[in-house]
Amino acid sequence: MAFITGTADSSPNKTMYDFTSSINRARTGSIKIDMAPEPVKGSGLVPLTIADQEFAVAPEISDAVCKTAAHGIYGYTYADSEYRSAVNSWMLRRHNWNISKHKLFTVNGVVTALGIAVRALTTEGDGIVIQPPVYPPFAGTVRKNNRILIENPLILRSNTYEIDFDDLDSKTRPQNVKMLILCSPHNPVGRVWTKQELLRLGEICKRNNIIVLADEIHNDLIHNGAEHTVFASLGDFADFTVTCTAVSKTFNLAGLACSNILISNDTIADRFKAAAERENTSCVPYFARAATIAAYTKAEQWLDELNGVIESNFNLLYSFLRTELPMLNAIRAEGTYLAWIDMRSLGLSDSALEELMLKNYLALDEGYIFGTGGSGFERWNLALPQNELKAALERLKAAVLSLQSKQ
Structure with a gap:
């Protein structure tokens, strides 16, 4: 999709x-x-x-934030029905992805969510695969949490990057390897993985019992005739995927520190929720609520x-x-x-x-x-x-x- x-x-x-x-x-x-x-x-x-x-930022978003500021009370807020409806409709309209059966967690940034997921879904000494050259916090999160960093380097060929699938398969077979952090679209090499590439990657992870932590924060920033496919929208891949999204890159709202984490597997969702609650990161920043709703409905x-x-x-x-x-x-x-x-x-x-x-x-x-x-x-x-x-x-x-x- x-x-x-x-x-x-x-x-x-x-x-x-x-x-x-x-x-x-x-x-x-x-x-x-x-x-x-x-x-x-x-x-x-x-x-x-x-x-x-x-x-x-879009004036529609600025207007919503100013209106929210004028209210005068900046209290604790959460992902209420209006917020969830805005996220749901955006994913369906822009990405043809129905998330109505997914659990939505709000976290203060995708990097924060990566750390929560690593701690919730793996244990110290587990192997986690990344695909360099890639966003530096991927490696940092793995190392800081005492997991083993495993690299599946991308291949530069004919002025574009490709996934080394044979290498990926061999490196995800050992039983101690538990997770792949997928950057889709990829930062910094700019690849928007095709549906066929994601299907092949997903089948390898499914066969080797690998959880996919999909950072899709750039999913709305697509050009050159490319198409973004949500990894979790393919087949039954949602059953072993944590999808990280946010308005931050798309609408220039990084300073509002709010990301949306989508999980459909109940066991994975419960473990992520417990870890997020331990770290007190589930609240929606007051201005981020208004900005997200405006971004997804008006901008x-x-x-x-x-x-x-x-x-x-x-x-x-x-x-x-x-x-x-x-x-x-x-x-x-x-x-x-x-x-x-x-x-x-x-x-x-x-x-x-x-x-x-x-x-x-x-x-x-x-x-x-x-x-x-x-x-x-x-x-x-x-x-x-x-x-x-x-x-x-x-x-x-x-x-x-x-x-x-x-x-």
């Missing part, structure tokens, strides 16, 4: 919302801006690091336009590298707003590459932090006004030219 949320002819010129204005986030406590590395910090230039957006057009803007930014990146910096290569992305750029041709160590970028006022997420296969790459956050992206690309060009002049 899938839904196409991006189209090839999307263009920021056709938007009714504002995706061109630059917003000064300095001195707001922004991790991306106010904790940026020198010399980018305080320069007025936008870091292309942490995955939040440089776009104002759909904003999202459609955002996907067009993101796709346009990717196309700008591809064109610029092809014409100005052909020695560099951006992996062709199908989802997320995160570009994965192969810079190994520059012949630099990871530390030298980072130094070169910062010297030219480019704060990026270094590829090595994503684990095996990440060295020599840089992750770029493209959720920003196009004029800011153009300026960053010019700084990249200057960095490469300065390096070449010394060689």
Whole structure:
């Protein structure tokens, strides 16, 4: 089951919302801006690091939050029927996924949910599989909870990444291996796994009694004609899956710290619930309730336009590298707003590459932090006004030219 949320002819010129204005986030406590590395910090230039957006949230969401603030009492809140109805209708409408029989748990962020699931569904010494290069908290969560990290590295072939299914099968056979953390869509490589790929992965996990912890936080950010398939919507895969979703990436609401965890298997749900209650993480933040309801019921057009803007930014990146910096290569992305750029041709160590970028006022997420296969790459956050992206690309060009002049 899938839904196409991006189209090839999307263009920021056709938007009714504002995706061109630059917003000064300095001195707001922004991790991306106010904790940026020198010399980018305080320069007025936008870091292309942490995955939040440089776009104002949809006005429909802002209006709902302001109305909620005006109420005057910011008490404890929960996922009531209005909240659940908004989530249910969104998943059905956008992803053709009926979650009416799933249990919905609200947790203060997907990373928090990953930790809860690992502690609830595995024990110390169990093996957990990840597919690097991948979002760093996957490995961090496994290690911090004294589980054994098992890697099933992705294969880079013909400018796209593939799953090594034979390796996955062999590494999930041992009895001590209990879980796979699936990144779908994949951060940072931008793959939107096809239905066929997910079916093959799911059959391996089913055969080897593996619980799938599916991080689908980027599931609404799809472009280039790709389709996102909810892993738990296939066959009976929901019976061994914990699906993690949120409004944070989709609608630029990360600071509201609220994610929706969906589980259909009663035993898995009971264990997750018990762990979440032990850690007191089941409350919905007061403003997150209003924002989530508004996002899922009133901001759909904003999202459609955002996907067009993101796709346009990717196309700008591809064109610029092809014409100005052909020695560099951006992996062709199908989802997320995160570009994965192969810079190994520059012949630099990871530390030298980072130094070169910062010297030219480019704060990026270094590829090595994503684990095996990440060295020599840089992750770029493209959720920003196009004029800011153009300026960053010019700084990249200057960095490469300065390096070449010394060689």
